[in-house]
Amino acid sequence: MYAVLLLACGLRSPPAEPTSAALGPATGPTLRERIGDHPFVTPIDAPATVAAAAGEGSFAADPASCGACHGDHHAEWALTTHAAAIRDPQFLAELAKPGQPRWLCLNCHAPTVPQRDILFTLDTRLLHPDDLSAVDARPNPDFDPARAAEGVGCATCHVRRDADGAGVVVGPRGSGRAPHRVRQDAESLRGICVRCHSPGDIVLTPQLPCWFETAEELAAGPTPEAGCPDCHMPEAVRPAAVGGPERTLRQHDWVGGGVPKSADGYRTLTERGWRPALDVALRADPFEVTLTNARAAHLLPTGDPERHLRVEARVEDADGRVRGREVLRIGQTWDWGDAATGRPARRLADNRLAQGEPRVWRPGLSAEGATALVVEVAHVRMTPDTAAFVRDTELDAPLRALWPGAAGLLPRIDEVYPLATWVAELRLDLASGGLSTRSVPELIARSEAFLGLPLAEKERLLATP
Numbered sequence: 001m002y003a004v005l006l007l008a009c010g011l012r013s014p015p016a017e018p019t020s021a022a023l024g025p026a027t028g029p030t031l032r033e034r035i036g037d038h039p040f041v042t043p044i045d046a047p048a049t050v051a052a053a054a055g056e057g058s059f060a061a062d063p064a065s066c067g068a069c070h071g072d073h074h075a076e077w078a079l080t081t082h083a084a085a086i087r088d089p090q091f092l093a094e095l096a097k098p099g100q101p102r103w104l105c106l107n108c109h110a111p112t113v114p115q116r117d118i119l120f121t122l123d124t125r126l127l128h129p130d131d132l133s134a135v136d137a138r139p140n141p142d143f144d145p146a147r148a149a150e151g152v153g154c155a156t157c158h159v160r161r162d163a164d165g166a167g168v169v170v171g172p173r174g175s176g177r178a179p180h181r182v183r184q185d186a187e188s189l190r191g192i193c194v195r196c197h198s199p200g201d202i203v204l205t206p207q208l209p210c211w212f213e214t215a216e217e218l219a220a221g222p223t224p225e226a227g228c229p230d231c232h233m234p235e236a237v238r239p240a241a242v243g244g245p246e247r248t249l250r251q252h253d254w255v256g257g258g259v260p261k262s263a264d265g266y267r268t269l270t271e272r273g274w275r276p277a278l279d280v281a282l283r284a285d286p287f288e289v290t291l292t293n294a295r296a297a298h299l300l301p302t303g304d305p306e307r308h309l310r311v312e313a314r315v316e317d318a319d320g321r322v323r324g325r326e327v328l329r330i331g332q333t334w335d336w337g338d339a340a341t342g343r344p345a346r347r348l349a350d351n352r353l354a355q356g357e358p359r360v361w362r363p364g365l366s367a368e369g370a371t372a373l374v375v376e377v378a379h380v381r382m383t384p385d386t387a388a389f390v391r392d393t394e395l396d397a398p399l400r401a402l403w404p405g406a407a408g409l410l411p412r413i414d415e416v417y418p419l420a421t422w423v424a425e426l427r428l429d430l431a432s433g434g435l436s437t438r439s440v441p442e443l444i445a446r447s448e449a450f451l452g453l454p455l456a457e458k459e460r461l462l463a464t465p
Contacts (some may be wrong), residue, residue, distance in 0.1 A: 026125035026126065026127050026136035027127070027128060028127060028129045028131065029125065029129065030122065030123050031121070031122050031124050031125075031126070031135070034126060034130075038199055040195050042107065042120065043111060044156060045112075045160070045161060046113060046156065046160060046167070047061065047113075047159060048114040048144060048167070049061055050167035050169050050180045051166035051180065051181045053178060053180055053181055059180045061159045062154075062155070063150055063154050066154040069242050070241050073252045074154075076251055076252040076253050076272070077154070077252045079253070079268050080252070080253065080254045080255075082151055082153075082254060083152070083153070084151060084262070085151030086109055087406075088109075089416075089417055090417070092395060092402070092410075093395075096395055096399060099132075099133050101133050101205075108195075108196035110148060111156050111196070112155050112156055114142055114147050114155075115147050117140055117143040117145075117148075118135075119139070132208075149403055157170070158171065167181070169181060170182075170184075170189065171183070172185075172250070173186070175240070177241075194214075196212070197215070197303065198215035199212055206337055206339070206345065211332075211347070212303060213302075214299075221297055221298065221356075222356060231296075232253075232255075233252065233254070234251050234253075235249065235251070236251050237249075253273060255274040257303075257421070258379060258421045258423065259381040259418050261417070266421075266444050266451075270441055270444065274440070275295065275440060276295075276379075277296035278295075278300065279291075280292075282375060282426055282428045283428075284367070284373060284428055284433070286362060287313070287362060288360060289328075289375055290360050291330070291358070291377070292356070292358040293357050296353075299355075301330075305331075305347070306331075306386065307331060307379070308380050308464075309330040309331060309379055309380070310328075310329060310380050310462060311327065311361065311375065311377050312325065312326070312327050312377075313374070313375050314326075314373075315365050315366070316370060317370055323368075325365075326364065329464040329465065330352060333347070333349040333350070334346070334348060372427055372428060373427070373428040374426070374427050374428075375425070375426045375428075376424065376425045376426075377423050378421065378422050379422075379423050380420040381418070381419060383419070384414075384456075384458050385459075390410055391412075391413045391414065414455040419450075419458060420447065422443045423443065425438040425443065
């Protein structure tokens with residue numbers, strides 16, 4: 001038995017690794033019994049290589065090797081949050097919390113077998129009942145340290161085992177021209193996102209709910225037949241590989257809510273097709289703001305429970321002085337629990353916007369002395385309080401090894417990690433009724449400028465009731 005204490009391990013084992021004798025026999029339930037038969041509970045069995053289409057030989061399945069032929073796809077992927085799934089200061093700071101089941105979180109952020117130095121299955125047992133931080137696992141002979149931090153790469157969706165156990169590329173279609181094996185399976189590709197983006201309302205520990213229900217939100221909306229690629233992977237006409245014929249393919253941009261993982265991410269949002277999902281309309285008598293989820297088939301915002309829309313309405317006079325201000329928060333509200341007292345985490349409220357839903361908000365602002373009504377909406381991914389926690393987090397040696405540059409970035413989190421993106425800014429002239437709005441490039445420029453502000457100023461600008 002190879003016992004691994006993942007609380008101190010992450011992807012790499014600590015120097016003083018506990019032994020089976022030190023930890024005792026595995027007395028806890030199997031992972032299937034404890035968490036359920038969910039796909040995200042185990043790594044994806046994606047071989048490190050794919051077999052040649054004819055004869056002997058194989059091709060490496062890491063992103064750089066795939067990109068040698070599929071250059072457009074690789075270039076798009078490299079700019080995404082999928083590519084940065086490990087190179088994410090907030091994620092690593094979360095892993096540094098005591099008692100975190102790192103092995104489980106990594107199943108979505110480093111999801112394939114070659115990326116993991118330990119192996120486990122649904123039949124693997126916990127070392128102790130109700131302790132998800134330690135599992136009775138075994139070393140992975142196929143572990144490739146060079147791939148540990150590649151994040152969610154090509155193989156996550158496109159590489160599986162063929163009937164003879166060899167690697168095969170899963171694609172939406174097959175042309176017969178590929179030098180490697182190809183298996184056509186468009187439906188599995190359409191459904192792969194659900195594995196991590198909608199595991200369900202699973203409470204892993206009393207203070208660690210894994211609460212991503214995007215697929216359920218989509219199914220409950222007016223277009224349940226829609227799939228993630230329909231919006232997040234728009235079609236483009238181009239060759240699938242170097243030298244191939246042009247055909248209609250999916251782009252691999254996944255811009256999502258428009259809050260990138262680095263400052264550089266803002267510079268490509270427009271060309272990657274980002275457009276806010278929210279429409280905003282104003283009227284002056286009485287003051288009324290209509291917020292409509294116009295382009296997201298799921299709830300807005302979806303995903304991480306901390307995400308929310310901060311809507312600010314204010315009235316200004318002719319000199320630009322603010323004469324009144326109100327703020328509306330649209331998102332989930334949670335009590336994250338308390339490990340010291342045993343209070344479990346629980347969702348307290350949820351006022352997110354359903355697909356196509358218009359929400360009318362009437363801020364109680366006085367028009368006396370005012371010349372303009374201004375409304376601004378920011379998509380907030382991480383609050384300044386959380387940013388301060390990330391900034392002050394000390395990463396242990398295994399986490400620093402996982403991403404060597406992380407330790408230097410955490411103290412500078414407020415300079416390098418976008419907390420929010422502005423998705424709307426409107427100004428209504430109360431005398432003329434004229435309405436001016438910020439364009440997408442202007443919204444991105446404002447978001448970049450916000451990134452450069454001190455954390456205390458960000459806290460003031462993102463404050464909610």
